[in-house]
Amino acid sequence: MKRLDYPFKKEDVKDLKVGDMVLISGKMYTGRDAVHHRIHTGTKPPIDLTNQIIYHCGPVVLEHKDGSFEVTAAGPTTSIREEPYQWEVMRDYGIIGVIGKGGMGPKTLKGCQDYGCVYMHAIGGAAQVLAERIKSVDNVYWRDLGSPEAIWELTVEDFPVVITMDSHGNSLHKEIDEISNKKLQELL
Amino acid sequence: MAKKKKATKKFTKSKPENTDKNLHDSILELLRITSTVLPDDIQEVVLDALHREQKDTSAQYAMQIIDKNIKLAETKSQPICQDTGTIVIKVYHPPGFFQLKFRKICEKAVVKATKLGYLRQNSVDSLTGKNDTMNVGNGHPQFHFIEHKKKGIDIKCMLKGGGCENVGAQYALPNTPLEAGRDLAGVRKVILDAIQKAQGRGCGPGTLGVCIGGDRGTGHIHAKDQLLRLMTDTNPIKELDDLEKDIVKTANKLGIGPMGFGGKTTLLGCKISHLNRLPASYYVSISYMCWAFRRQGVSLKTNNTISKWLY
Ligand code: SF4
Numbered sequence: 146m147k148r149l150d151y152p153f154k155k156e157d158v159k160d161l162k163v164g165d166m167v168l169i170s171g172k173m174y175t176g177r178d179a180v181h182h183r184i185h186t187g188t189k190p191p192i193d194l195t196n197q198i199i200y201h202c203g204p205v206v207l208e209h210k211d212g213s214f215e216v217t218a219a220g221p222t223t224s225i226r227e228e229p230y231q232w233e234v235m236r237d238y239g240i241i242g243v244i245g246k247g248g249m250g251p252k253t254l255k256g257c258q259d260y261g262c263v264y265m266h267a268i269g270g271a272a273q274v275l276a277e278r279i280k281s282v283d284n285v286y287w288r289d290l291g292s293p294e295a296i297w298e299l300t301v302e303d304f305p306v307v308i309t310m311d312s313h314g315n316s317l318h319k320e321i322d323e324i325s326n327k328k329l330q331e332l333l
Numbered sequence: 334m335a336k337k338k339k340a341t342k343k344f345t346k347s348k349p350e351n352t353d354k355n356l357h358d359s360i361l362e363l364l365r366i367t368s369t370v371l372p373d374d375i376q377e378v379v380l381d382a383l384h385r386e387q388k389d390t391s392a393q394y395a396m397q398i399i400d401k402n403i404k405l406a407e408t409k410s411q412p413i414c415q416d417t418g419t420i421v422i423k424v425y426h427p428p429g430f431f432q433l434k435f436r437k438i439c440e441k442a443v444v445k446a447t448k449l450g451y452l453r454q455n456s457v458d459s460l461t462g463k464n465d466t467m468n469v470g471n472g473h474p475q476f477h478f479i480e481h482k483k484k485g486i487d488i489k490c491m492l493k494g495g496g497c498e499n500v501g502a503q504y505a506l507p508n509t510p511l512e513a514g515r516d517l518a519g520v521r522k523v524i525l526d527a528i529q530k531a532q533g534r535g536c537g538p539g540t541l542g543v544c545i546g547g548d549r550g551t552g553h554i555h556a557k558d559q560l561l562r563l564m565t566d567t568n569p570i571k572e573l574d575d576l577e578k579d580i581v582k583t584a585n586k587l588g589i590g591p592m593g594f595g596g597k598t599t600l601l602g603c604k605i606s607h608l609n610r611l612p613a614s615y616y617v618s619i620s621y622m623c624w625a626f627r628r629q630g631v632s633l634k635t636n637n638t639i640s641k642w643l644y
Contacts, residue, residue, distance in 0.1 A: 205415055247533065268398045269592060
């Protein structure tokens, strides 16, 4: 088991390889379709994303009477929808990686290689375990996009992920697809 | 005289039992349990999968987190997954049943369950993109009414996730690229192809419901109905039973594994049935259910309180 602790550094990312199980502690920002689309069409992100992590997640957030927030469910959403935009965010804003589920395609893989990023796979559907690892909701940006689409600034502790695309050009998704396809041809 | 009086009093007292309210409460409880507790037969195969995976692999890690998540959801009475999915309601009722009234009461229970957080706001208007916020709208929840010979009512509920629905498939045989003909050997090929194509994207390890035949519509509905069968049951048709077992065994040799991380468990189960088809068509419809296999059912007493849980 490896660890990734805040403040994150680009050097940490280099050591992460496909198949590594990692516990993340520190900050992450949620961002899914609407956020990526808005950035893609030219709006600057409202926060400095240098050395930060974007989490593909539409959390369920409770707002308490005192104005504080609580995340009650926070599983990953399917990442492939951000495939057209993700590499640009890697290029322009210096993130160290993204968390999601289902993996991403060749554009993102190349982005990871060119800009030193990783794709981290959270466990799809594990809403309760993941929500438990979120220790606080520190801020929210672009709330006009609607609660699940807004940028939520979260502090997490021991947030479990598996590296499935690394900064060295390896993709577990590509690998497993090829192996299983070969195996399938044998078994048909 | 006094006795009689007492009797009428008793009668008027018992009359106000509100069976509609009972029905509402029973459905609400059914929704809560479906969303927060995985049925025993599913938990068992998930545990088997966890034990099967090799130590210190990402596959084992994924299954451990899944297992922990299932337990946590149950103790906290919170949704197992944040994607509530499509709320599928199957009602098995005697002749002369009022479907419209049932619908209304059920919709109320769905609204309540959403307000209480057992269900997430999960229903979106396909034209405007607006969230209906209470899971009630065109086609939501999804109702199916089936008349049976029994006196009472049985209700089954399934929460069918979106991620896994996206990797479902329908093949028209013959399929030339796969060299799949119109026989069980061809059916086997397309099912395995669908599993390979799905990879981990349907939040595997998954379970398949399959229908051979029917048309494009009934095929998918019947495929999904197979997911209501108990994991442990045996298909009464020998050839299909053999095929179900063969699919699970073969799929687990593909090495896709939990979440597509690679590993020993790609599929937890496979349930296959058939419908008649037209001479001109031969469909194989495949419904993929994620590990968060949420289905439950109840039998109701005549006063609409729950008499028995079905899974
Ligand atoms: S596919 Fe299933 S487990 Fe995955 S997010 Fe959807 S409902 Fe949840």
